[in-house]
Amino acid sequence: MSPALVHDAEIGAALAAAAADVVIDTIDAIADLQLLREVMNQVWGPEIVPPRNLLRGMAMAGSGIALARRHGEAVGFSIGLLGWSDGVHFHSHQVGVVEAERGSGVGYALKLAQRAQCLARGVTEMRWTFDPMLASNATFNLVRLGATITSYIPDCYGARTDAFNTGDVTDRVKVLWRLDRPVGAQPLAPDAAGQPLIALVDDGPQVARSFVSAQPGAFIPLPDGYHSLRSEHPAAAASWRTATGAAFADCFESKLSIIGYGPLGYVVGEAL
Incomplete structure (x- = not known):
C-alpha cells in the first residue's frame, strides 16, 4: 500500500x-x-x-x-x-x-x-x-x-x-x-433517448409499475420523499418499491449495471 x-x-x-x-x-x-x-x-x-x-x-x-x-x-x-x-x-x-x-x-x-x-x-x-x-x-x-x-x-x-x-x-x-481511488463521483444523467424503467399511472398518488426492458441509457426514477409517501399513502409506496425492485432485477438479469445516480434517478449502463 x-x-x-x-x-x-x-x-x-x-x-x-x-x-x-x-x-x-x-x-x-x-x-x-x-x-x-x-x-x-x-x-x-x-x-x-x-x-x-x-x-x-x-x-x-x-x-x-x-x-x-x-x-x-x-x-x-x-x-x-x-x-x-x-x-x-x-x-x-x-x-x-x-x-x-x-x-x-x-x-x-x-x-x-x-x-x-x-x-x-x-x-x-x-x-x-x-x-x-x-x-x-x-x-x-x-x-x-x-x-x-x-x-x-x-x-x-x-x-x-x-x-x-x-x-x-x-x-x-x-x-x-x-478505497484506493479518489473519493466521490459526478452526478449522472441518462442519455437523451433514455427511457424510465418505471411509469406513473393516474389512479393513485405516484403509483408506479415497471413497463420497459432495461437497456443502457435508461434510468430508474424514485418517488419524492419515500418515507413521507409510505406514511401518507402506503399502497403507493409499496407499488413504488415493487416496481423499483423489478427494474433493478431486470437490469442485473440482463447483465447490465447501475453506473451512477443523478437528478432523474439511477442510470443504467453496460456491464462493468
Whole structure:
C-alpha cells in the first residue's frame, strides 16, 4: 500500500471530522461500548441494538467500531468487520447519526475514517447495503462517496421493527467502494433517448409499475420523499418499491449495471 495514499486518506478523514466538528475514536472499553448501544437505540430503536458482549468480542478482534463525539457528546457511530467472500474487504455494517445531526457531515466523516483505517491495513475494498428507495442515501453513497452498486437483494434482512423499517420490506442494494481511488463521483444523467424503467399511472398518488426492458441509457426514477409517501399513502409506496425492485432485477438479469445516480434517478449502463 502506498504510504502517500494512506497519508492522503488520513488527512481527508481528519479534514472531514474537523468540518463536522467531531472527534472520531475507535473504541473497545466497556463504558464506550455501552454508550455506543445507547446511540444505536437513539438512531434505530432497541430492536437491532446488539448485545454488549458481542460488540466487545468484535472490538477485541480489531473490528472497526467507532464513536463520533462533539464536545464529549456522542452523535454518531460506525460498526464494521473484515470479510473474505469474493475477496478480502471491509463490510461496513452500520453507520448511524443522531437525528439532530443528520446532514451535518458526521456520516461522511465516519465513512472517511473507515476508509483511512482500511487503507492503513492494506484493505482496498469496502462494501455495505442501503435502501434504494431513498434518494438521499443514493446521493450520499454513489455520488458523495463514489461507491458502485453490485447487486440487488430483496428483503435482505427480513422483517424489522425499528425507526426506519417497521411495516416495510428490507430490499437493499449492495455497493462496493474502491478505497484506493479518489473519493466521490459526478452526478449522472441518462442519455437523451433514455427511457424510465418505471411509469406513473393516474389512479393513485405516484403509483408506479415497471413497463420497459432495461437497456443502457435508461434510468430508474424514485418517488419524492419515500418515507413521507409510505406514511401518507402506503399502497403507493409499496407499488413504488415493487416496481423499483423489478427494474433493478431486470437490469442485473440482463447483465447490465447501475453506473451512477443523478437528478432523474439511477442510470443504467453496460456491464462493468
